[in-house]
Every structure is written in structure tokens, then in C-alpha cells.
Amino acid sequence: MRKKTNNLLDAIGNTPLVRVPFNTPAKIFAKLEYLNPAGSIKDRSALFMIEEAEKKGLLKSGGTIIESSSGNQGVACAMIGAMKGYKVIITASPAMSEEKIKTIKAYGAKVIMCPAVPIHDPKSRHSVAEKLLEKTRNSFMPNQYFNLSNPKAHYNSLGPEIWRQTKGKITHFFAAAGTGGTISGAGKFLKEKNPKIKIMAVDIDTSFHSTNGHPKPYKMEGIGIDFETPCLNESVIDRFFPVSDKHGLGMLKTMAKKGFLIGTGSGAVSYVVQNYLNKLKKGDVVVMLFGDSGRAYLSKNYY
Structure with a gap:
């Protein structure tokens, strides 16, 4: 629970972890990063x-x-x-x-x-x-694409929160990859706590990374590894999942009908998790990151 604060910036972090009603014996949770003061991770x-x-x-x-x-x-x-x-x-x-x-x-x-x-x-x-x-x-210039303090921020903040909120029971972590800071920082922390935790990165299927250096334009925002960056630590990532605009954007209406009005990158993450359900078992605890809200994309008519 968030505590009373005298400074808006102190309200950053400690976002809710909410159960998502997917049809699976595993427990699926969403980390609602769109509830940060400015609306995102x-x-x-x-x-x-x-x-x-x-x-x-x-x-x-x-x-x-x-x-x-x-x-x-x-x-x-x-x-x-x-x-x-x-x-x-x-x-x-x-x-x-x-x-x-x-x-x-x-x-x-x-x-x-x-x-x-x-x-x-x-x-x-x-x-x-x-x-x-x-x-x-x-x-x-914070220089989010090349500043190693980017993943460090999530190592110090997001990772510990997820570990604490799941009481150390998390088995899988799914997040969109763009700069690589979120998945690398939080992933590193979680791997240090338990090397068996699966760190799953979701990327655009036409990004620089997915196409081995031959990217093509895409519509989704908040996702897409578009060049080589030191912020992406592939050693802590177990698997990359390339997702098309069609599938990522197609999940937005599905999730909205479940009560989650999420951004485009989160749509891609939801799509990957939904299609990974048959690999999960009872006792698995999955956390997927919802990096921002669909309110930032309503003019695009995706919903």
C-alpha cells in the first residue's frame, strides 16, 4: 500500500501487482506501472x-x-x-x-x-x-539508450518490489524490451535472488534486434530494440519473443474487456503470456509488466 507523501516524486514506484484472469492453473499477475505519477515505468x-x-x-x-x-x-x-x-x-x-x-x-x-x-x-x-x-x-541528458544507470534504476527499484510482492515465489518475468533497461535491471536482480526465474523479453518482430540488423517500420510504441545498446544485458534474459503489430495491437481490445486499458507494448507482452499458458503449471507465479496505459494511445483507434 502506498503511504502518504509530501512530494509527488516520492509516489513513484510501489505500484500494484494485480491478478489477471487468464485460464491457467498458474498465477498470472500484472505489475501496473501506468499508476506511476506521470503514467509509466x-x-x-x-x-x-x-x-x-x-x-x-x-x-x-x-x-x-x-x-x-x-x-x-x-x-x-x-x-x-x-x-x-x-x-x-x-x-x-x-x-x-x-x-x-x-x-x-x-x-x-x-x-x-x-x-x-x-x-x-x-x-x-x-x-x-x-x-x-x-x-x-x-x-x-539522461541518455536512456546508453546510460547504464537506466538498468541500475530497475535493479534498485522494480526488481526488489516484484520479489517482495510475490514473497519470492515468482517463476517467470515478462516485459517489453526497448532500451533494455527494465528487463535487464529487474531481470538481473531477480536472477541473483533465484537463478531459476525465467526472464522473458518481448520485442517487435521487425526491430533491429529481431531482424539481426535489418529493421522495418512498426506501429507499436514503448517496445522495440532498435540498435545495439549497453543497457541490454542479454546474459540475464532466457528468451526473446518477437511479436507483430497485428498480434500486439490485437490484444488491446481483449485486455480492455478484462478491465486492463494498456499501452501497445503491454499488448505485446499480454499476447506472449497468453500464448505461453500451455507451458505453465500449477505453482508457477508469472509477473508481466504493464508499462503504460492505453489512454496514451486512444487517438490511434486501437481500442
Whole structure:
């Protein structure tokens, strides 16, 4: 149960773990990360990286947070910046939902739209963010795709929560992989507690990782390993599950009718878990991560 707090940022984490009514003798739970203050799992890693930068003197009062984001990281940085009094600039690509763009702006942050090109292209959202960082005094870029504090955040926060909430009985952990921070950080913690726990990463079937370096465009957000990143620790991952837009997006209505209005990446995770049920047995305890809410995608008409 969450306790009363005098600071909104203290409300990040300790999200509910809720039973999902799938037809199986195993126990299936969803970790409802969309109940974080800014609406996603990214609240955890964004806060961790920003406060780490403050401690190291990399971000000082009156400074600017600059980040490249497909959506949720940008929203998290915008909310945290508003709370701490920082200026925030988010570089984004056209795939970002209208709701996410409006939410970032609602927190007072600036959004710079960039073309959907490979990460090392000078016009990519990541490259543009790096250029802004170079010319903006007292600025900091969390750099979620390459900052190892990303998985560290989930090792210190998400992993221990899941272990505690399942009383150490978890047998399988399913989560969408994008930067790799969530699955790698929480997965590492859980593996250290019990090496037999299965860490299952869900990816887009047309991502850089799934296609061995030959990616194709896709619709889902909050998922997709699009380049090599040190934040992805494959040594703690037991299996990768590639999921198509058709199957991932197709699960959204199914889950909504069960009461879970989830985001697109979570739809892919739900699809994988549903199709894994025949491999589960009584006594298994499965935790699947619901990284954000479907409210961020209603304009896409997926539901």
C-alpha cells in the first residue's frame, strides 16, 4: 500500500501487482506501472538518472534536461522537471502519439520533432538531442539508450518490489524490451535472488534486434530494440519473443474487456503470456509488466 507523501516524486514506484484472469492453473499477475505519477515505468529510471546527475553535480539549479524519447521517457522527464524547476527539451519522432506530445507540453516542456531516421543520422532525435546538449549551458541528458544507470534504476527499484510482492515465489518475468533497461535491471536482480526465474523479453518482430540488423517500420510504441545498446544485458534474459503489430495491437481490445486499458507494448507482452499458458503449471507465479496505459494511445483507434 502506498503511504502518504509530501512530494509527488516520492509516489513513484510501489505500484500494484494485480491478478489477471487468464485460464491457467498458474498465477498470472500484472505489475501496473501506468499508476506511476506521470503514467509509466519510465518515471523510475528518469528520476533515478536525474537525481544521480544532481548528486554528481552534472545538473544544477536552473538547468535544462534534454532527452531523446519515443514518448514515456519524455513525459517522465517533463513531469520531474516541472517538480524540480528545470527547463526540459524533448526530441521526438513522428511515431509518438498525440497524447504523449500534448502531455509533455502540458508539463511546460518543449518538444522538437525530428524525422524517423536511424539513430546515428545527424537528423535523428538522438543526434539532435546531443547537439542541443553541447550548446546548452548547465544541461544534462539522461541518455536512456546508453546510460547504464537506466538498468541500475530497475535493479534498485522494480526488481526488489516484484520479489517482495510475490514473497519470492515468482517463476517467470515478462516485459517489453526497448532500451533494455527494465528487463535487464529487474531481470538481473531477480536472477541473483533465484537463478531459476525465467526472464522473458518481448520485442517487435521487425526491430533491429529481431531482424539481426535489418529493421522495418512498426506501429507499436514503448517496445522495440532498435540498435545495439549497453543497457541490454542479454546474459540475464532466457528468451526473446518477437511479436507483430497485428498480434500486439490485437490484444488491446481483449485486455480492455478484462478491465486492463494498456499501452501497445503491454499488448505485446499480454499476447506472449497468453500464448505461453500451455507451458505453465500449477505453482508457477508469472509477473508481466504493464508499462503504460492505453489512454496514451486512444487517438490511434486501437481500442
